[in-house]
Amino acid sequence: MIAWYLRRAGRMLTAHIDGALLAAVLLLMATGLTVLYSASNAGWPRVTGQMTNMLVALAVLWVFANIPPHVLMRLALPVFIVGLLLLLGVAWKGDVINGARRWLHVGVTRIQPSEIMKIAAPLMLAWYFHRYEGTLRLRNYVLAALLLLIPVGLIARQPDLGTAILILASGGFVLFLAGLSWKVIAALGVTALASAPVAWSMMHDYQRQRILMLIDPSEDPLGKGYHTIQSTIAVGSGGITGKGWMSGTQTHLDFIPERTTDFIFAVYSEEFGFVGNLVLLILFLLLISRGFVIAAQASTLFTRLLAGAITLTFFTYAFVNMGMVSGILPVVGVPLPMISYGGTSLVTLCLGFGILMSIHTHRHLVRT
Amino acid sequence: MLSNPGIEFRDAQRETHQFGIRLAIMSGFVVVMFLLLLARFAWLQIIQHSHYHTLAEANRISVVPVTPGRGVIFDRNGVQLAYNYTAHTLEITPGKAGDVSATIDQLAEIVEITPRDRRRFKQLQEESKSFESLPLRSRLADEEIARFAANRYRFPGVEIKARLFRQYPQGELFSHVIGYIGRINQKELDKLDTDGELANYRGTDHIGKTGLELSYESALHGTTGVEQVEIDSAGRAVRVLSRTPPASGANLALKLDAGLQALVDKAFGDRRGALVALDPQTGGVLAFVSKPGFDPNLFVDGIDPQSWGELRNSPDRPMLNRALTGTYPPGSTFKPFMALAALTTGKRTPQQAISDPGYFQFGNHRFRDDAEFGHGAVDMYKSIVVSCDTYYYVLANEMGIDAIAKFMTRLGFGSRTGIDLTGEAAGILPSQEWKMQRFKQKWFAGETVSIGIGQGYNSYTPLQLASAIAAIANDGTMLRPHVVDYMEDVRTKARTPVAPRPLALGLNPEHIDVIKKALVGVNKEGTSASVFVGTEYVSAGKTGTSQVVAIKQGEKYIESRVQERHRDHALFVAYAPADKPTIALAVIVENAGFGAKAAAPIARQVFDYYLLGKTPPGDKKEAGK
Numbered sequence: 001m002i003a004w005y006l007r008r009a010g011r012m013l014t015a016h017i018d019g020a021l022l023a024a025v026l027l028l029m030a031t032g033l034t035v036l037y038s039a040s041n042a043g044w045p046r047v048t049g050q051m052t053n054m055l056v057a058l059a060v061l062w063v064f065a066n067i068p069p070h071v072l073m074r075l076a077l078p079v080f081i082v083g084l085l086l087l088l089g090v091a092w093k094g095d096v097i098n099g100a101r102r103w104l105h106v107g108v109t110r111i112q113p114s115e116i117m118k119i120a121a122p123l124m125l126a127w128y129f130h131r132y133e134g135t136l137r138l139r140n141y142v143l144a145a146l147l148l149l150i151p152v153g154l155i156a157r158q159p160d161l162g163t164a165i166l167i168l169a170s171g172g173f174v175l176f177l178a179g180l181s182w183k184v185i186a187a188l189g190v191t192a193l194a195s196a197p198v199a200w201s202m203m204h205d206y207q208r209q210r211i212l213m214l215i216d217p218s219e220d221p222l223g224k225g226y227h228t229i230q231s232t233i234a235v236g237s238g239g240i241t242g243k244g245w246m247s248g249t250q251t252h253l254d255f256i257p258e259r260t261t262d263f264i265f266a267v268y269s270e271e272f273g274f275v276g277n278l279v280l281l282i283l284f285l286l287l288i289s290r291g292f293v294i295a296a297q298a299s300t301l302f303t304r305l306l307a308g309a310i311t312l313t314f315f316t317y318a319f320v321n322m323g324m325v326s327g328i329l330p331v332v333g334v335p336l337p338m339i340s341y342g343g344t345s346l347v348t349l350c351l352g353f354g355i356l357m358s359i360h361t362h363r364h365l366v367r368t
Numbered sequence: 369m370l371s372n373p374g375i376e377f378r379d380a381q382r383e384t385h386q387f388g389i390r391l392a393i394m395s396g397f398v399v400v401m402f403l404l405l406l407a408r409f410a411w412l413q414i415i416q417h418s419h420y421h422t423l424a425e426a427n428r429i430s431v432v433p434v435t436p437g438r439g440v441i442f443d444r445n446g447v448q449l450a451y452n453y454t455a456h457t458l459e460i461t462p463g464k465a466g467d468v469s470a471t472i473d474q475l476a477e478i479v480e481i482t483p484r485d486r487r488r489f490k491q492l493q494e495e496s497k498s499f500e501s502l503p504l505r506s507r508l509a510d511e512e513i514a515r516f517a518a519n520r521y522r523f524p525g526v527e528i529k530a531r532l533f534r535q536y537p538q539g540e541l542f543s544h545v546i547g548y549i550g551r552i553n554q555k556e557l558d559k560l561d562t563d564g565e566l567a568n569y570r571g572t573d574h575i576g577k578t579g580l581e582l583s584y585e586s587a588l589h590g591t592t593g594v595e596q597v598e599i600d601s602a603g604r605a606v607r608v609l610s611r612t613p614p615a616s617g618a619n620l621a622l623k624l625d626a627g628l629q630a631l632v633d634k635a636f637g638d639r640r641g642a643l644v645a646l647d648p649q650t651g652g653v654l655a656f657v658s659k660p661g662f663d664p665n666l667f668v669d670g671i672d673p674q675s676w677g678e679l680r681n682s683p684d685r686p687m688l689n690r691a692l693t694g695t696y697p698p699g700s701t702f703k704p705f706m707a708l709a710a711l712t713t714g715k716r717t718p719q720q721a722i723s724d725p726g727y728f729q730f731g732n733h734r735f736r737d738d739a740e741f742g743h744g745a746v747d748m749y750k751s752i753v754v755s756c757d758t759y760y761y762v763l764a765n766e767m768g769i770d771a772i773a774k775f776m777t778r779l780g781f782g783s784r785t786g787i788d789l790t791g792e793a794a795g796i797l798p799s800q801e802w803k804m805q806r807f808k809q810k811w812f813a814g815e816t817v818s819i820g821i822g823q824g825y826n827s828y829t830p831l832q833l834a835s836a837i838a839a840i841a842n843d844g845t846m847l848r849p850h851v852v853d854y855m856e857d858v859r860t861k862a863r864t865p866v867a868p869r870p871l872a873l874g875l876n877p878e879h880i881d882v883i884k885k886a887l888v889g890v891n892k893e894g895t896s897a898s899v900f901v902g903t904e905y906v907s908a909g910k911t912g913t914s915q916v917v918a919i920k921q922g923e924k925y926i927e928s929r930v931q932e933r934h935r936d937h938a939l940f941v942a943y944a945p946a947d948k949p950t951i952a953l954a955v956i957v958e959n960a961g962f963g964a965k966a967a968a969p970i971a972r973q974v975f976d977y978y979l980l981g982k983t984p985p986g987d988k989k990e991a992g993k
Contacts, residue, residue: 133383177390179383230601233427236412236420249428253600274413281402292395296388304387308394315398319405326408 016065016361018294024287025061025353028338029054031268031280036341038246039260039267046260046341053343057350064354068362069303072355076120076127080147083120086113087154094158102158114155114163118348119355121151121167122309125174130302141180148172159204162332165320170313177308178301230255231266232327242273260341262333265325284318294360303359310352317349429609430599433571436590437532437858439617441546441580443626444853449542450581452532456508457669458516460489463498464525471523472504478519479512481505488672495553495670503669506533534574534668538626540661541633544689545624545653545789545851547579548664550671568592577667578689580620580851583790587855590617618855618864623652631977632657635970635984639960641937642690644834644849645953645974648943650868651838651847653787654951655974658690683933693793695827696956699912700755701941702822704883705836707748709775710763711879718882721747728761730814735761752886753894755911757821764820769811772819773799778873779836780846781828787849788866795832798825823915833941833954840883841908841943841952844875884908888946896940899968905979908949909942909971911964914956935959940967944975951978 033047033054040046086104090113094101103110125144132140148171156164176185200208234250243249248270250256256266269277291311298304317337323329325336335345412420441450458479465471472489475481485505492502508516513528520526534549536542552560552575560566569575571592576582593614597605632643636659645655662679671679679687688694710716726742728735737743737757743750751759764772776782782797796802798819800811818824831849839846848869855864887908891900895911914937938960943952953971960966976982 173394177387177394179386179390230427232412233420233423235409236416237424238413239417239421240414249598250424253428253598253606255427255601269409269413274409277409277413278406281406285398285402288398289395292391296391301383301387304384308387308391312394312398315401319401322405323408326405326412328404328408 013062016357017062018065018290018357018360021287021290021294021353021357021360024283024290025338025350027283028287031283032264032339034245035264035268035271035339036260038248038271039251039264040341041252042246050341050346053346056343057346060347061350061354061357064351065357065361067354067358069300069306069355069359072123072306072358073127073130073302076123079116080120080124083113083116084151084154086111086116087151089113091154091157102160112344114151114158114160114167115344115348117151117155117167118163118170118313119351121148122170122174122306122313125171125178126302126305126309129174129178129305130300133301136179138181138184141175141178141184144171144175144178148175159207160333161207162320162334165332166313166316166334169316170309173312174305174309177295177305227257227263227331228324228327230257231263231325234266234270235326238270238273238276240274242269242271242276245271247271262321262331262335262340263325264340265322265336268339269325284315288315291356294356297363298359299363303363307356307359310356314349314352317345427601428598430597430603430605432595432597432605434593434595434611434614435532435571436592436614437616438534438549438574439584439588439590439619439855439858441588441620441622443622443624443629445625445627446621447626449538449622449624449626450534450536450546453535454530455506455533456513456528457503457531458505458508458512459501459503459527459529461499461501461525461527462493462496466524468493471526475504475516475523475526478515479505479508484672484674487674488670491673492551492670495551501527501529503531506531506669536664538629539663539665541626541629542624543579543661543664544658544691545579545622545656546664547581548577548667549574549581550577550667551575551669574668578791579789580622583788584618584620584852584855588617588620591615616858618857620855621853621863622851623647623650623654623853624656624851625654625978628655628974628977629657631973631983632970633659633661635973636957639966640684640690640958641956641960641967642694642830643953643955643970643974644691644831645951645978646834646838646847646849648838648842648847648949648952651849651870652853652868653849653851654978655953656691656851658688658692658694660684660686662686689791690956690958691830692787692789693791693829694956695793695795695829696937696939697824697827697914698822698833699914699937699939700757700822701833701837701910701912701939701954702820702826703755703760704752704840704887704910704941705776705779705781706760706763706772706820707752707886708840708875708879708883709767709772710748711882712775712875713767713771715763715767716748718748721745721750722759722762724756724758726758728758728765728817730761730765730817733814735817748882749886749889752883752910753889755890755895760820761817762820764816764818765813767816768813769816769819770799770801772816773797773802778875779839780832781826781836785831785835785849786869787831788851792831793829795828796825797828822912830954830956833939834952837910837941837943837954838949838952839873840880840887841949843877844873844880846871846873884946887943891942896964896968899964899972903944903972903975905944905975906946907942907944907971907975908946909940909968911962911968912939912941913937913962914939916959932959936961938962938964938966940964940971942968942971942975944979951975 033050036050037047090101090104095103095110097103102112102114104113125148128144152164152168155167230250234256237250248267250270251259251267256263259267288311291307295304295307295311298307314337317334320329320332320334321336324331335342337349438452440448443449460468460471462468472481472486481504489502489504496502516528536546551573556575560569568591576585591614594612596609598607598609599605632655639659641659643655643657647654666675724737724742724744724746726737726740743754743756746756746759750756776797782795784792784794803809803811815824819826835846835849850866852866854866887910888906890896891907891909896909900907916934916936938957941954943949953974955967955970957966973984
């Protein structure tokens with residue numbers, strides 16, 4: 001009897017879990033903990049803290065894996081609206097930390113509404129395109145783009161360029177996957193190039209500096225360029241096989257700033273070298289391909305778009321972070337997904353993976 | 369739409385197909401981007417690896433100079449005259465500290481900072497670059513260190529450092545021999561650079577400025593070692609990777625006797641003057657005193673402007689090294705050398721006598737003798753013992769200035785002795801040529817007359833006088849004076865002696881004997897006989913009085929009527945024991961009048977101490993022993 005209940009409970013627990021995706025997630029988490037242990041100089045508090053974050057994230061993953069897509073669809077617009085209101089709240093009376101207004105006091109705790117938008121924006125867009133499925137005209141795309149630009153603009157103003165770019169990208173992926181015509185894409189590309197000077201004039205000083213630093217980090221080696229120079233040295237000095245776990249000199253002598261968070265990839269790269277980087281890229285690629293498979297097999301436009309957007313957002317995280325640490329992208333505050341220390345991004349990412357699993361495991365069950 | 373479900377179905381199928389294409393495109397995009405990253409990694413980690421490896425090594429490895437310990441200086445009995453001690457200093461790097469005076473105000477709440485510290489620091493700051501770490505306070509107490517450590521975060525650019533300091537335990541006593549070290553200035557840096565010594569001084573911030581500290585700088589300094597240290601991004605040393613140890617500077621053992629030096633210093637009291645005592649057989653300097661002195665410890669970490677002003681503006685001129693650079697007319701102490709000149713050049717025999725009427729008439733000018741009615745018949749012995757001026761007026765007039773100059777050059781007058789101290793003065797040995805160069809004037813024969821009794825243009829350092837009398841004492845062989853006996857390697861204890869450098873003056877021993885007998889006579893029955901009553905040894909000496917202000921024709925010098933600073937200087941040259949001299953000296957007491965009264969008693973005390981170990985009555989056991 002007991003065995004039967006246990007089996008049943010087990011089946012309930014695992015019913016909506018995608019094994020392959022979970023395996024990739026767990027492998028990345030294990031890698032993350034390993035690197036974090038070294039990056040924090042064998043600092044157990046950081047490591048156990050991150051383990052707690054992971055447990056919470058996995059719980060969130062399980063919960064969302066069990067929420068059927070049609071429920072999510074119903075939530076799409078309200079969540080987006082709430083998110084927007086919170087962003088307005090931040091702009092109106094948010095807390096300023098490190099020169100940026102990103103946090104909002106809600107009762108006893110503080111939240112970062114831009115995090116909500118990372119899921120809410122693609123969710124809303126997927127819902128929007130699903131709703132007008134079959135009758136999509138150019139004006140639908142224009143309206144969707146406008147809806148996307150509101151939160152992106154608000155977040156960029158905080159200023160939080162990294163998150164704004166990620167959200168813009170995730171929304172853009174939805175638009176692209178929803179079939180935005182090539183002509184428009186080409187036109188947008190030309191416009192983007194043409195408007196670069198305008199964008200430049202609207203940027204904050206520190207944002208401009210980051211871009212300038214990318215072009216020539218040595219111009220200010222101890223100031224703004226320091227991050228990039230030191231992380232590039234860390235990556236380069238890692239060589240083919242790396243300096244070995246716990247043996248990175250750049251890491252352990254404190255030359256890498258923010259080495260447990262945004263620059264953790266420099267630590268990984270220094271200690272595990274080119275081979276390690278290749279392995280990590282393959283792990284990321286496995287997770288992404290599983291996401292694409294789920295998107296391709298999804299049963300509705302909403303789930304297809306959502307799955308594709310979540311997967312591509314994950315890719316964007318990884319690419320932007322690794323590009324920034326290795327010195328080919330400007331320094332924007334984007335963590336390395338699943339590896340960097342920090343609960344917020346971990347929970348958001350796992351929430352996304354939960355949705356992916358839900359999409360996959362509910363594909364034959366529901367037909368709205 | 370409901371009327372034609374087939375179209376909708378086709379549409380849905382078309383859409384699915386289109387989505388598939390788009391997804392495939394994105395997959396391609398992802399792969400391309402990852403390949404781009406991979407290419408970047410390959411570039412950094414494979415192709416450019418050695419470049420970045422070098423950069424990472426340069427980041428973590430710092431080459432730190434390891435400063436050698438400066439050599440310690442001892443007297444002949446092992447008494448320390450200069451040594452090092454480690455002390456904690458509170459240092460500020462002005463470039464990192466922001467508002468320096470506000471920082472000092474805040475620091476003053478935690479550790480004691482005197483107005484003198486502030487003045488000294490201000491002075492240092494003006495002389496240094498803003499990135500140099502400059503000491504504000506030294507010798508912090510443990511308690512002060514603890515208090516600062518607790519408040520450290522408030523003070524960027526302020527650090528506590530352990531540094532080696534130089535201490536001169538004898539203070540003023542050896543200020544003019546040992547000298548002092550001080551912070552390296554730009555001029556010295558430039559010199560180190562041209563000497564190719566700059567690398568060896570990486571990490572050293574003090575250098576010898578005067579005295580032995582200057583003349584033996586390279587020996588005392590040693591060789592700087594190197595340490596490869598792993599540092600973190602804040603520049604803190606994490607561990608030592610490799611180390612080439614420094615070679616400590618050599619210790620200096622001197623010929624000087626601290627007890628003797630202290631005795632002389634005491635004998636001078638508040639009077640100004642100088643004494644140089646030499647070992648005639650080796651040239652070793654036994655005592656080297658210039659009064660007044662100064663506290664060399666004031667200079668080690670930068671003297672404050674107020675103390676410096678006091679030293680510089682004092683009418684006693686304590687910074688003047690009278691023994692080495694002060695020049696004085698030798699007065700009657702010149703007579704024995706004149707007598708030797710007369711014998712050597714054949715102008716006089718010992719027995720040849722003159723009749724002294726109490727003056728020498730030269731044209732319209734009457735050169736007076738001390739004894740108003742003269743000394744009667746005076747031969748060479750008597751001329752020295754009673755210090756007869758007339759004898760030497762006549763002699764000098766007969767010899768002529770150039771013959772005098774030519775002979776005196778042999779005894780070292782008018783040229784540096786070559787002592788191992790920097791900045792020695794050469795003095796003035798007048799001659800026709802000298803006057804032409806100096807004043808563009810002809811020499812007047814009348815000027816030669818007073819040269820005979822050591823007045824006029826001639827002017828010598830106490831060191832030259834001591835060296836000359838030592839040469840007589842040593843039977844005509846002159847030894848180059850040297851303060852340092854030997855240098856000692858700190859590690860191996862191997863000694864490098866400063867070898868005596870004898871120079872035979874080519875004098876006839878019989879002539880020297882005549883002079884020596886007369887010098888013994890001076891202390892036995894002559895001008896200084898009363899000072900040397902009852903000695904257990906036989907000594908030889910010659911008194912002298914050197915005019916500070918010329919006395920007008922027909923006027924008599926009456927000491928009490930002359931302003932203190934215009935009074936004559938008292939001089940005395942001497943050696944003992946007379947038969948085999950082990951000590952020779954020259955002493956000058958400024959503005960003290962007659963040599964026998966002021967200068968000779970100091971010589972007596974020196975001999976009593978050096979030869980018999982006796983100290984003046986009522987004195988405690990001598991310093992330093």
